[in-house]
Amino acid sequence: MEKEKYLNDLSEIRKIMSRSARFISLSGLSGVSTGLIALAGALLAHQLVFRHHDYLVYEAMPVDLKNLSSLLLIALGTLLLSVVSALWFTGRKSRKEGQRVWDNQAKRLLINLLIPLTTGGILCLILLFKGYVGLVLPLTLIFYGLALVNGSHYTFSHIRYLGIAEILLGLVAFLFIDRSLYLWMLGFGVVQMIYGMLIQRKG
Amino acid sequence: MVKEFLKDLDKAFENRIRLGIMSALMVNDQLDFNTLKDLLGVTDGNLASHLKSLEKSEYISFSKSFLERKPNTSYAATAKGKKAFRKHIGAIEKLLR
Numbered sequence: 001m002e003k004e005k006y007l008n009d010l011s012e013i014r015k016i017m018s019r020s021a022r023f024i025s026l027s028g029l030s031g032v033s034t035g036l037i038a039l040a041g042a043l044l045a046h047q048l049v050f051r052h053h054d055y056l057v058y059e060a061m062p063v064d065l066k067n068l069s070s071l072l073l074i075a076l077g078t079l080l081l082s083v084v085s086a087l088w089f090t091g092r093k094s095r096k097e098g099q100r101v102w103d104n105q106a107k108r109l110l111i112n113l114l115i116p117l118t119t120g121g122i123l124c125l126i127l128l129f130k131g132y133v134g135l136v137l138p139l140t141l142i143f144y145g146l147a148l149v150n151g152s153h154y155t156f157s158h159i160r161y162l163g164i165a166e167i168l169l170g171l172v173a174f175l176f177i178d179r180s181l182y183l184w185m186l187g188f189g190v191v192q193m194i195y196g197m198l199i200q201r202k203g
Numbered sequence: 204m205v206k207e208f209l210k211d212l213d214k215a216f217e218n219r220i221r222l223g224i225m226s227a228l229m230v231n232d233q234l235d236f237n238t239l240k241d242l243l244g245v246t247d248g249n250l251a252s253h254l255k256s257l258e259k260s261e262y263i264s265f266s267k268s269f270l271e272r273k274p275n276t277s278y279a280a281t282a283k284g285k286k287a288f289r290k291h292i293g294a295i296e297k298l299l300r
Contacts, residue, residue: 021227
């Protein structure tokens with residue numbers, strides 16, 4: 001009888017701790033959808049721009065306005081679609097679990113993701129306008145990975161491993177810069193989708 | 204033998220709501236009144252009285268500030284409170300072993 005009460009106490013403590021400290025409504029499907037969107041964006045960039053130009057090198061290249069705007073539009077489109085789909089799936093999961101989407105935990109997670117992401121985003125824009133197109137793809141992987149590691153304190157802790165994987169892929173992409181688009185697709189597309197499917201299956 | 208750790212069980216945490224408040228404050232630097240209320244699903248009066256009792260045992264501290272011109276009270280666990288909570292959990296774990 002006593003024991004039962006204390007067992008209940010322990011499970012209650014665990015429940016409150018995880019619910020109050022971490023944002024756990026992150027949906028696995030958002031990982032899958034953003035992975036697909038990333039692959040589509042990368043393919044489009046390959047077809048329209050990278051196939052015809054040797055931009056993926058260690059030096060600044062003269063990039064004409066047409067290619068620059070294509071790259072920016074594709075990047076912006078990919079980013080917007082990813083954010084919208086991630087929010088949509090996550091919102092759906094939150095509502096299903098009867099949790100408020102926009103609670104303190106979500107806010108904290110978002111702020112901690114956004115600090116590295118914005119830094120990386122601005123840096124990449126600067127490099128892009130200066131012609132260093134090749135450095136941008138590896139850097140986006142690295143900053144995305146750093147953002148995930150940073151955010152992992154406020155959501156599933158295993159998202160840290162996804163972050164580390166993205167950082168490593170980013171470093172490898174720096175090493176093999178002419179292949180960086182493929183490594184980018186591997187990181188933002190394939191690895192992201194696999195991670196999404198894993199947490200989706202865990203529930 | 205049995206009694207040795209039973210004294211670590213803390214009367215302050217016998218109550219479910221006080222236990223809940225303390226659990227939440229163990230993993231958050233600080234939480235405001237309304238967040239605690241939502242989290243534990245209790246009424247204002249009920250939460251306030253349990254917060255007061257934890258304050259009395261010096262297990263939690265509070266700080267008042269203004270948020271959009273409305274008064275806002277944040278609560279945090281004190282070092283004493285954290286220690287007592289860990290002891291309490293340790294005693295439960297031994298009891299269940």
